[in-house]
Amino acid sequence: MSDWTNKLPEAARDYIAGRRLDEVECIVSDIAGVARGKAMPASKFGKQAFFFLPNSIFLQTITGEWADNPSGAFTEPDMIMVPDFTTATAAPWTADVTLQVIHDAQDQKGNPVPTAPRNVLRRIVELYNAEGWAPIVAPEMEFFLTARNLDPNMPVMPPMGRSGRRAAGKQAYSMSAVDEYGKVIDDIYDFAEAQGFEIDGILQEGGAGQVEINLAHGDPIRLADEIFFFKRLIREAALRHDCFATFMAKPIEGEPGSAMHIHHSVVDMKTGKNIFSDKKGGETEAFHHFIAGMQNHLPGAIALLAPYVNSYRRYVPDFAAPINLEWGRDNRTTGLRIPISGPEARRLENRLAGMDCNPYLGLAASLACGYLGLKEGKTPRPECIGDAYMSETDLPYNLGDALDLLEENTALQQVLGAEFCGIYDSVKRNEYKEFLQVISPWEREHLLLNV
Known part of the structure; x- marks a missing residue:
């Protein structure tokens, strides 16, 4: 050697x-x-x-x-x-x-x-470290396996399963549904093992051909690297079996979107203890400050968590996607969920990020909001008890509005880096302008002869 x-x-x-x-x-x-x-x-x-x-x-x-x-x-x-x-x-x-x-x-x-995404995430981690904190994340990756789509003018279709039928929706957690494309899953496992990656679990999600992979918690930069690698790995496994893997936020009309849920905790670097739990196992003020930071700054961070025009098609009611900044304990209708756990694993799950986001920037933006909350020391809104889908949306409706909110949030821009935010805004506004020049089938169908 x-x-x-x-x-x-x-x-x-x-x-x-x-x-x-x-x-x-x-x-x-x-x-x-x-x-x-x-x-x-x-x-x-x-x-x-x-x-x-x-x-x-x-x-x-x-x-x-x-x-x-x-x-x-x-x-x-x-x-x-x-x-x-x-x-x-x-x-x-x-x-x-x-x-x-x-x-x-x-x-x-x-x-x-400063404009390299991996460096942006490292910048955020170093801000935590300077306070004596080590941020910990556990991402969940959702994606769709689809039939090959060679014509962008045609809708995306679910893949053909081993039964000869197309994958069906509304089969969340079904083992039989996963078995329909088991050969792709087998290759994902084999590739991950060869690459030295640990998969915490694979399950069928609610969409037709929609799969979720959970990763064990750990260092944000290492896990962002793994997601970066996993996206390529999963695409290659799908291509081996005559189908596509897509990480679009909303690839199929009428089906749920794909999220990258992010679980957050913060460890004291001296003691190794979770700062979200006190000595008696209860919730700390720091935990509530972290939640408040998410509520106060996520509107400005949405441009990084939902980076494309398609991303906002995921933020619709009744499709298992959060459209709010409410927080609640074991409540999946809230954008910010506290999962069931022991005190040592107390964490906050950010359910807003789409799987189409750059993993480095998605983790950086989410952690930046929590960091600002810890520094500002504010109190979150009262916990949401019940169905948060009934709440008014706290989120921008499109990419243009999201970019405006990022531009207005000077605290978030300072944490992420002004030069990076300027480059990001330029790239995304260029993409948005290009999209607005495309005439959609909906416009031709409903406006051509009726207006």
């Missing part, structure tokens, strides 16, 4: 043990969560400490266009991409022996690039 392979995690070393490593994929997340970078022969990767990428990758929209740079001219200077060997993991679907390695983006002076 060469020196650099000794730095690899155990799962990566096991994957290449006794075999010739062919290729290394050097990747970084862009604003959308798409993996950008370059692949190179393993022999070349081992001889260089870093490589270069233009900083313009953080100005690219989901359609491949380029947003304006709010901080200056579009000169595309190079960033230095430095490998984080702790992230090295297999790419088990490739024909040859390949590893993926996430890289950190630095400027040419060695400073973290």
